[in-house]
Amino acid sequence: MSGPLELLPGSGKSGRRTLAEHAAAELHQLILSGELPSGTPLRLVELASRLEMSQMPVREGLRRLEALGLVEIIPHRGAWVRDLSLSDLRDTHETRLALESLAVRAAAARFTGDDLTKAGAALAEHLRLSRAEDSAGAREAHADFHFAIYRASGSQWLPRAIEPVWQNSERYRFGSRPTAFLIEKSRQEHQAILDACVAQDPDAAEQALRSHLAGAFQRITETMTSKQKETS
Secondary structure (H helix, E strand, O other): OOOOOOOOOOOOOOOOOOHHHHHHHHHHHHHHHOOOOOOOEOOHHHHHHHHOOOHHHHHHHHHHHHHOOOEEEEOOOEEEEOOOOHHHHHHHHHHHHHHHHHHHHHHHHOOOHHHHHHHHHHHHHHHHHHHOOOHHHHHHHHHHHHHHHHHOOOOOHHHHHHHHHHHHHHOOOOOOOOOHHHHHHHHHHHHHHHHHHHOOOHHHHHHHHHHHHHHHHHHHHHHHHHHHHHHO
């Protein structure tokens, strides 16, 4: 694993988590897993009891997640998990396309053997954990793969700019188990991105990335539209 993303809990230099980082990590997982679904009020007393810590680190943890766009906080009104919507999904998708296309093109132009080792290991781990139905581990390995490539761009700012919108998009990955077909399709799409980077072909790398993101966007849109019809 390449380690946590820049704004995520545990990304400090020492590698040791503060209580606030631990709170943010726990809440982050609860949100992405769907245990705290969109629109859920985030009450300090309840969360502190659930996490078995005082309210102060929980409050700081919520602020960290607000910076990632996962939580909305309004003074004197409280905090809650940000709502999911088709308009937000589209906005998130289009922003990812813009930023990640820049990053993958830059990475492909200067991709090295060391970059291949990091990204290849993350991709293999993602496949292994997906087949083992370890959704949390597979999600982390998936991020490791993409960000190994984005960090290979040589830009300090692009990976940091991508992370908040990436984290918001992760909320739309619903908890259903991927089929063997989708796992293999995902592997092929990721391998195409990696192969283009190894070939140092920015055009092919961008096209492979855009195809990958477009497929995910279409599947999630169809799932959300179906859910909306069921509840209407």
